[in-house]
Amino acid sequence: MLELLRSVFGLYWPKLTWKLYYWFSNPKKVTLALLVVAVVAMVASKPKYRRRMVSASVALLVAYWFVLSPLFAVPATALLTSFVPPDTGESADAIVVLARTGWIQGDRYDTAVDMVAEGRSSNLLIMGRSQGGTVLKALDERNLSPNLMLSAVCVRTTKQEAESAAAALGAKGLNRVILITDTPHMLRAWLTxxxxxxxxxxxxxxxxxxxxxxxxxxxxxxxxxxxxxxxxLGRFQGESPQTLPAVAREVAKDFPADRCFMTAEQLRQAFMLS
Structure with a gap:
């Protein structure tokens, strides 16, 4: 029963949080909704509760706008990164780039290509099909070999990204990775x-x-x-590098190589890159 609840929670939680993110990202919509709540509270509540209800609605509105301000954003983001160690600049077995959609992704793919050029690793694992095409094009433009690049195409969550990395890299004994993602996401990704x-x-x-x-x-x-x-959900339970091949075997059925990973040549054909 617990495993069923975990499975359902893991399936729907990411969708719910992204829906909430996009809804709360619209200040006009949220402000209007809170103002409507305040008006309804003022009209519908009993006189002795009216002031209390209106005050609560106004407090929510003020709190929402505070959350959107730099006064909240800066410390909230800084706290997430304060627990993450800095990049040491060392080489690794592979470079893993986690996905973000749209313009929030920043320069992560250029950063990964720069690392290949610097010799930090020639193995690249890119999360996402279109993202893999972007990196392949950048490698070609800089005359860097894409032969050790893979793109994981069956991933939607951080958990799936980590498991797909285990399936692709762990079985080969590649356990030391440079993990690239954005500022707010790094702590959860690093722990996973x-x-x-x-x-x-x-x-x-x-x-x-x-x-x-x-x-x-x-x-x-x-x-x-x-x-x-x-x-x-127990996704931060520490393991040793020696157990990674065992994890790779466990998740291999969920990430078959012929369906969930694309090589550079397959990406080249899919995007018709010459």
Missing amino acids: FKGLGFSVIPHIEPLPTEVDSGERSLLAIREYLGLVSYAG
């Missing part, structure tokens, strides 16, 4: 990869400057919720 037995060098990629304080706040809040849920 460590929990599967990876030795992780975290490399935090800053969010683009165009991401405003409200979006930064909501991304941070989503990560705090994610940390609580992942901890409750």
Whole structure:
């Protein structure tokens, strides 16, 4: 029963949090909703409760706008990164780049290509099909070999990204990875990869400057919720690198190589890159 609840929670929780993120990212919509609540409370409540209800609605409105401000965004994001060790600049067995959609992804793919050029690792694991095409094109433009690159195409959550990395790298004994993701996401990603037995060098990629304080706040809040849920589901339980091959065997059936990973040549054919 517990495993069923965990499975259902793991399936629907990411969708719910992203829906909430996009809804709360619209200040006009949220402000209007809270004002409507205040008006309804004022009209519908009994006189002795009216002031209390209106005050609560106004307090929620003030709190919402505070959360969207830099006064909340800066410390909330800084706290997430304060627990993550810095990038040591050392080489690793592989470079793993986690996915973000749209312009929030920043320069993470250029950073990964730079690391290949610097010799930190020639093995690249890119989360996402289109993202893999982007990296392949960048490698070609810089005359860097893409032969040791893979793109994981069956991933939607941080847990799946870590498990797909285990399936692709763990079975080959590649356990020391440079993990690239953005500022708010790194703590949860770092703990998840460590929990599967990876030795992780975290490399935090800053969010683009165009991401405003409200979006930064909501991304941070989503990560705090994610940390609580992942901890409750036992996804941060520490493992040793020696257990990574065993984890790789366990998750291999969920990430078959012929369906869930694309090589550079397959990406080249899919995107018709010459």
